[in-house]
Amino acid sequence: MRLTRYFLPVVRETPADAQIVSHKLMLRAGLIRQTAAGIYAWLPLGHRVLRNIERIVREEQDKAGAVEMLMPTIQPADLWRQSGRYDAYGPEMLRFPDRKGSEMLYGPTNEEMITQIFLGSVKSYRDLPRTLYHIQWKFRDEVRPRFGIMRGREFLMKDAYSFDLDEAGLKASYAAMFVAYLRTFARLGLQAVPVRAPTGPIGGDLSHEFHILADTGESALFYDAALEDVSRDELLAADASTIARLTGLYAMEEEEHAKVADCPVPADRLRSRRGIEVGHIFAFGTKYSESMGLSVQAADGSQVHPQMGSYGIGVSRLMGAIIEASHDDQGIVWPAAVAPFQVGLINMRADDGSCASAADEIYGRLREAGVATLYDDRDERGGAKFATMDLIGLPWQLIVGPKGLEKGVVELKRRAGGEREELSVESALARLAA
RNA sequence: CGGGGAGUGGCGCAGCCCGGUAGCGCAUCUGCUUUGGGAGCAGAGGGUCGCAGGUUCGAAUCCUGUCUCCCCGACCA
Numbered sequence: 001m002r003l004t005r006y007f008l009p010v011v012r013e014t015p016a017d018a019q020i021v022s023h024k025l026m027l028r029a030g031l032i033r034q035t036a037a038g039i040y041a042w043l044p045l046g047h048r049v050l051r052n053i054e055r056i057v058r059e060e061q062d063k064a065g066a067v068e069m070l071m072p073t074i075q076p077a078d079l080w081r082q083s084g085r086y087d088a089y090g091p092e093m094l095r096f097p098d099r100k101g102s103e104m105l106y107g108p109t110n111e112e113m114i115t116q117i118f119l120g121s122v123k124s125y126r127d128l129p130r131t132l133y134h135i136q137w138k139f140r141d142e143v144r145p146r147f148g149i150m151r152g153r154e155f156l157m158k159d160a161y162s163f164d165l166d167e168a169g170l171k172a173s174y175a176a177m178f179v180a181y182l183r184t185f186a187r188l189g190l191q192a193v194p195v196r197a198p199t200g201p202i203g204g205d206l207s208h209e210f211h212i213l214a215d216t217g218e219s220a221l222f223y224d225a226a227l228e229d230v231s232r233d234e235l236l237a238a239d240a241s242t243i244a245r246l247t248g249l250y251a252m253e254e255e256e257h258a259k260v261a262d263c264p265v266p267a268d269r270l271r272s273r274r275g276i277e278v279g280h281i282f283a284f285g286t287k288y289s290e291s292m293g294l295s296v297q298a299a300d301g302s303q304v305h306p307q308m309g310s311y312g313i314g315v316s317r318l319m320g321a322i323i324e325a326s327h328d329d330q331g332i333v334w335p336a337a338v339a340p341f342q343v344g345l346i347n348m349r350a351d352d353g354s355c356a357s358a359a360d361e362i363y364g365r366l367r368e369a370g371v372a373t374l375y376d377d378r379d380e381r382g383g384a385k386f387a388t389m390d391l392i393g394l395p396w397q398l399i400v401g402p403k404g405l406e407k408g409v410v411e412l413k414r415r416a417g418g419e420r421e422e423l424s425v426e427s428a429l430a431r432l433a434a
Numbered sequence: 435c436g437g438g439g440a441g442u443g444g445c446g447c448a449g450c451c452c453g454g455u456a457g458c459g460c461a462u463c464u465g466c467u468u469u470g471g472g473a474g475c476a477g478a479g480g481g482u483c484g485c486a487g488g489u490u491c492g493a494a495u496c497c498u499g500u501c502u503c504c505c506c507g508a509c510c511a
Contacts, residue, residue, distance in 0.1 A: 012472075013446045013460065017504055037503065092509080109511090143435070143509065157511055209511095218510090280511060314511030348470055383471040390471090401470055411470090 001341070002363075003376045007044050009033075010388055020216040022323035023148030025332050029392045031319075038145025038153035045392060046319070048340035050156065053318050054135055056187050056337060057158045064180035066131040066160050071110050071117075073137050077103035079112045083291045094141050106139035111310055114161040115292040118306075125165050125298045128306060131173055133160030135315060147216065149316050150276065156316040163306040165298065167285070170307035174206065174283045177311040179238045181210055181279050182246075186235035188318060189335030190325055193227050193275060195251040206283040208247070211275025212321040219277055223251035225269045276321045283309040326416075332393030333416045341374040343432055344389040348401030350379040359400040362410070362425060366398075369433040390415070398428060 009030045017034070018024040026032050031046030042050055058068065077095065080086035094106040107113070114132060122128070135158045145153050162173035178194070185192035190212050197207040211221060213228075227249050234242060250265045257263070263270060289295065289305040298304045319338075326333045336342065343366060347359035359377065366373040374394060376385045382401070389397050399411040404422065412428050413420035423431065 009444090011445060011461090015445070016440085016447090019505075034503090090509095138511080140510070144505095144507085146505080151510080155511065159511085277511065312511050317511060346470095351469080381469055381471085381473060383469095383473080385471085387472045399470080403470060 001374050003374060003378050006374070008388075008392070009043065010391055018148065020147050020150070020324070021327060022150070022216070022320040025323055025327060025391075026148055026320070029332055032149060034148075038142055038151065040149055040152060040154075045340045049319055049334070049338055050316060052338040052340070053188065053322075054156070054158075054315055057184055057313055057315055058135065060180045060184040060187070061133050061158065061160060063183075064131070064176045066133045066177075066180075068134060069132055070134045071107075071113050071136060073107055073139070075105050075107045075110075075113055077105055079116060080105065082293075083112045083115075083288055085112065092140050092142065094139050107136075108138055108140045109310075109312075110134070110136075110159055111161065111288050111308075112292065115288045115294050115308070118163060119292060119294040122163070122294075123296055125296050125304065128296065129162065129164040129169050129173055131160055131162040131177070133158060133311075147218075148320060150216075150320040151218070152316065155314060158313040158315055160311040162309040162311070163289075164308075165296070165304060165306065167307055170283050170285070170309055171206075174281065174309050175240055175243055177281050177309070178208065178243050179240070181281065181311075181313070182235045182238040182242060184313065185210060185212070185278065186232050186238075187337055188322060189337060190278075190318075190321060191228070191230075191232075192235075192278065193221065193223055193251055194246050195221060195223070195253060195275070196247070196256070197253070197280065198256060205285065208281050209253070209277050210279035210281075211277050212325060213273050214276050214321065214324040215274055216324055217274035217276040219275045220254035220272065221251065221275045222254065222257040222263070222265075222270060222272050224249040224265045225271045227251060228271070276317070276324065277314070278318050278321050279311075279313045281309065281311040283307075327393070330387075331391035334393045334395060336395045339372075339393070339395050341372040341394050343371055343373045343396045343398055344392070344394040345373050345375040346382070346385050346389065346397060346399045346401075347375070347377050348382050348385075348399060348403075350377055352402055355400065355402045355405060358405055358425075362398070362400060362429070365429055366432065369429065371432050396432060398432065 011028045014024045015027045018027055026046065030043050032040045033043055035041055077086055093108050096104055098104050135156065137154055138157045139154050142151060142153050145151050160177060164170040164173050192210040192212055195209045195211055197209040211219060285307050286305040288308055295303040295305050322338060323332055326335060345359065345363055347356055349355040363373060363375045393415055395415055397413040397415065399413065404410050408424060409422040410425055410428050411420055411422050412431060
């Protein structure tokens with residue numbers, strides 16, 4: 001993508017409304033634009049990152065055996081009356097009438113809807129187990145939206161729902177999602193701490209939250225220091241034994257921790273830090289299958305309410321968490337897995353014909369090689385270009401200028417760490433294509 | 435919802451107390467000079483000061499109401 005054709009409104013001064021570093025950087029780097037409290041437009045660069053995060057989440061869901069679908073954002077109130085949550089949910093749910101006066105709502109979650117859909121199609125235990133998911137916009141009219149997209153009112157969420165015949169099946173489905181979550185966060189370059197959670201309004205008896213450790217997190221956590229020692233490789237290869245090990249280690253939110261009479265973790269191993277909740281999984285059993293009237297016929301001919309679970313990941317919130325975890329004084333440092341472009345190609349002298357044509361040619365070859373490249377072909381000073389590239393945090397910067405071309409080299413710089421080296425065009429391209 | 439703060443060109447701010455018809459920096463546009471880490475000079479465009487009402491000869495400045503946004507707390511991906 002040529003920067004002279006792109007829409008990248010970077011800002012030098014930090015907008016006054018932003019408090020935390022990820023929010024400031026998202027605004028400065030032209031990723032998002034606020035529309036109302038807790039409601040944001042995703043600008044082209046931010047949208048690319050969002051799609052990358054979404055892709056990784058999707059791949060891991062698919063790998064875990066979940067099946068993707070898409071449910072609507074708008075739901076009828078009657079659906080929620082069946083489960084009893086229409087009244088229970090409170091003002092956080094955005095409600096409004098349609099033109100006929102029918103009561104509608106903008107979905108804050110989809111347990112009722114998926115159960116309803118399932119009910120219409122599944123009658124036999126032979127169709128179990130199933131896990132369905134979608135990645136869809138949610139709206140929760142938060143009392144206090146804040147920190148940019150971290151606590152938005154409208155946000156993108158991956159929510160999955162599992163249906164099993166019995167509790168053992170539910171546990172297996174829950175474990176499969178647990179593993180998928182560990183892998184997902186690890187792939188995103190994040191270290192997530194699973195925390196035993198109280199089950200709250202969704203109900204049920206088994207639940208874990210996944211927190212990214214960050215000073216700007218909204219939750220206060222207490223946990224065993226051993227949780228920090230889990231390696232990324234181990235998480236990427238997570239399996240049932242990983243879950244057993246992790247859930248065996250103490251981790252609680254402050255409120256729950258306060259209720260624990262004597263904490264099993266020795267004082268020198270007990271850590272207290274803040275966390276950003278990026279995922280939450282629940283096994284809630286038959287709560288919705290009963291209230292919504294979903295049952296299947298078992299092998300012995302009896303009718304059984306399926307055991308259900310639901311599993312959420314805050315896809316848009318993850319972007320904030322990633323930036324909180326990966327930035328420096330100059331700007332964002334994207335993990336390659338989610339970077340909006342892999343390479344920032346800088347033409348040092350757009351007014352210099354031979355330099356420009358050399359850069360143009362390199363751009364063409366990067367495109368042919370399938371390397372996502374943002375080509376700064378603007379007629380700007382080098383400093384401004386470097387500052388922009390550092391701010392938007394692409395993993396690589398490839399610098400093409402007259403001085404290098406005289407020596408037959410271009411400069412390749414890594415954003416994280418800042419190492420740079422001079423290479424021939426051929427070897428630079430080979431490096432980037434790899 | 436309770437407590438605090440703020441709304442003035444695209445962004446960041448000053449002016450408001452002591453009413454007199456809007457200013458600074460950045461950004462933008464033009465020209466010239468520059469060009470390997472956010473350039474310099476000269477010039478230009480862009481706001482009627484969140485909105486409504488009131489006081490006054492006169493309101494960004496005073497009064498009343500209202501809307502919006504941000505921060506702290508109780509809730510959540």
